[in-house]
Amino acid sequence: MTARTNIACLGAGRMGRGIAVAFAYAGHAVTMIDVKARSAEDFARLEADALSEVRKTFASLARLGLLTDAQADTLIKRVSVVPANQDDAALSSAGLVFEGVPEVVELKREVLAAASKRVGRDTIIASTTSTILVDDLSGAIEHPGRFLNVHWLNPAYLIPLVEVSPGAATDPAVVDQVKALLEGIGKVPVVCAATPGFIVPRIQALAMNEAARMVEEGVASAEEIDKAIRYGFGFRYAVLGLLEFIDWGGGDILYYASRYLEGALGSDRYRAPEVISRNMQEGRIGLRTGAGFLDYSGLDVDAYRETRLKAMVDLLRHFGLARPPVLGGG
Template identity: 60%
Template sequence: MTGAPARIACIGAGRMGRGMAHAFAYAGHDVVLVDAKPRDAAAHAALAAEALGEIRASLGQLAGLGAFEAAAIEPIMARIRVVALDDAAAALADCPFVFEGVPETREAKASALALIDAIARPDAIVASTTSTFLSTDLAGLTAHPERFLNAHWLNPAYLVPLVEVSPSPATDPAVTAAMLRLLEGAGKMPVVCAASPGYIVPRIQALAMNEAARLVEEGVATAEDVDKAVLYGFGFRFAVLGLIEFIDWGGGDILYYASRYMRQATGEERFAAPAVIERNMAEGRIGLKTGRGFYDYAGRDLDAYRRERLGAFLAMLGHLGLTRPPVL
């Protein structure tokens, strides 16, 4: 972990709250997991035991897979406590970061943000973890939009490195910067995106998953072969190269012509290239071949870049157990 440990509050003790508690406690932070529902003492005790048991089990699975020594589990767990809704005010008094992780309904979000407004410390940075609502929408539900943004974690939150950070126009840039530092210090890979439906990953994966389902529906391939193609072709390449990087790597002209062919052959507008591909083609910005595309390669050692990426591809082959010696 980089920087001093911070006390983190997670409002909502469900799957997202537990995943964040796991991630932050693992990174050395103290975490208060707040049960967002009013319960009697027995019901709260049962919920707390369930939440802590699930986190301990997840840690145990990772330790069993060799991620870290099992002796670290109890010190990590000692950093997490689950508190009842009635005790939330005292729990949040010393938390500079508060994450909202309640169910995906506007009513639940409004209730949680009103609670945070009422009990969080005046300078607390507040982040929703919604995968449905936009930060521009939820910012209107808090009295302090300048301290509010969205931090969309991908499940399982304790394992997937990416967090999509989406400020609203009202968010203080210093708040966004502080959130990025916190997440990076916890070993995450945050990216910043504008408030837009689907953010980045859900928007891309929705298109990919729907297209995969269409391939099965149309009888193009079996579900098994579609998944095999994704694992050993699509996934193999994009574990090394980003999608935009891949356009430049292969050449934007290839995407331009492939998109035209697919749109004409299928009659489906969904295969048409966006305007930026058309513009890049007209301007000669087609990637490595011309020295500029979405990225500028001026002054870059392209041979070294290609070798580094080739090495990463070979490492992926080894990870998949597909490295083979030549037949002599």
């Protein structure tokens, strides 16, 4: 793929529109392809709606200071919508094709199969599914070595993270190309196995359900729980990854806290996985032993801690919570 490869999106819905904004912002031409047979009148309405939303998104980014109104006018010209029966040029010129149709296996396989027959042999094809495993779709595609899942988090044009999930047949070189392309538009790709929930949806489903359960149990109000998440949970994990945080405090702390919560709340959903006790047995407790989930050997621990603490101070300033010290007697 070239640095400014053309992008095609199968589907002109929310995901296609978000991807179009992200790539157009970074200099790519993007064509959203309507995959549904429609009358000319119905297509005109879809086209107008899709382009209107993209235009509004660029206008919003301009108000937020990421671009000017004049630049927004330039960017919208990079985005187009074509009907299903006029997609030959878009598919034949695309370096990467994203599928973004509804989460129905049969529909996705049908759309992907048709597109794979009409793109170039070297064109990479990616599904954006949030629920269906890549290997459940790859059998519909000609040359499945160029197929993988690329899961965006909404809003796709803002959230940096993109989860890249290759299948059993995916060529490793294709993974590298996709990662490089995503990094080139300012995204942060992570590679994960083809497993239900990928990384973020799997973790956030647990957290969201637990927050809802606490409201149900009367632990705190929704407003108080959300305040705790913003200024405690989210605050820390904007700086430290979850596994890094385990190492920061020590895996043994998580082990004993998990045992207590499992007993006190009478639920095995708090039970620590075997890897926690195994790491303890092997002396991989975290920062204080030089290894945990991450390797800290040869690391200047004091400098590392200060770097992370500085990032937290920056967040305090962002939230308007950084205060000068109170000096003098009271």
